[in-house]
Amino acid sequence: MGTPGPSIGQSFGDSWNERMRLIRLRRKKEAFRFSDEFRIIPKWLKVLCLVLYVIAIAIGASVMVYAPDARPADMQNEMGLSVLAISGIITLASIFFAGGILLLGYVNRDAKRRGMNSALWTWFVLLMLPTSVGIIGMIIYLLVREPLAYPCPRCSNPVGARFNFCPNCKCDLYPSCPNCKREIAETDKFCPYCATELRPASGESTTAQA
Numbered sequence: 592m593g594t595p596g597p598s599i600g601q602s603f604g605d606s607w608n609e610r611m612r613l614i615r616l617r618r619k620k621e622a623f624r625f626s627d628e629f630r631i632i633p634k635w636l637k638v639l640c641l642v643l644y645v646i647a648i649a650i651g652a653s654v655m656v657y658a659p660d661a662r663p664a665d666m667q668n669e670m671g672l673s674v675l676a677i678s679g680i681i682t683l684a685s686i687f688f689a690g691g692i693l694l695l696g697y698v699n700r701d702a703k704r705r706g707m708n709s710a711l712w713t714w715f716v717l718l719m720l721p722t723s724v725g726i727i728g729m730i731i732y733l734l735v736r737e738p739l740a741y742p743c744p745r746c747s748n749p750v751g752a753r754f755n756f757c758p759n760c761k762c763d764l765y766p767s768c769p770n771c772k773r774e775i776a777e778t779d780k781f782c783p784y785c786a787t788e789l790r791p792a793s794g795e796s797t798t799a800q801a
């Protein structure tokens with residue numbers, strides 16, 4: 592009667608496999624370097640964190656200097672020490688505060704460059720931050736984020752992570768074993784699952800077109 596379509600379990604399995612494939616692809620193609628990741632956080636946000644920190648230190652220190660009553664009971668006559676103490680407390684608080692702000696800035700920019708809903712993900716990570724599980728939102732984000740576009744192995748044209756073929760040179764970006772149909776790497780000589788000999792990629796002659 593009904594059109595024979597994939598069952599719910601089947602299509603869930605398919606999307607799960609697709610997700611796993613994208614995660615493997617990301618691990619393979621994306622080298623994580625902290626300095627590179629840090630660079631995508633908007634500069635104004637970093638400057639803002641620094642300015643807020645300096646202002647907080649200035650306020651804290653001047654209170655300690657000019658309002659001796661505000662010093663802790665056992666440091667009433669210790670101006671230098673109380674300035675040092677308040678600076679330490681403010682620094683510690685700032686590390687957490689700025690860490691959260693920079694994290695959100697990172698998620699926002701990173702989601703955008705991966706073609707994800709950046710506003711949604713920024714809110715998600717933000718709303719999780721104050722909870723007892725705090726960083727879990729960030730962990731979830733890192734696990735499910737889309738892979739970045741990467742250069743085509745044959746023509747270096749940027750290709751999306753979900754592409755099966757390069758739109759520029761038709762290179763097979765998702766090579767599979769002709770025998771067992773499972774995913775293989777571009778460099779495999781034999782299928783790692785069924786040992787079928789794999790032909791060298793048809794486009795081996797990479798005579799660059801200037």
Ligand SMILES: [Zn+2]
Nearest residue numbers: 743746757760
């Ligand atoms: Zn290509």
Ligand SMILES: [Zn+2]
Nearest residue numbers: 768771782785
């Ligand atoms: Zn095979």
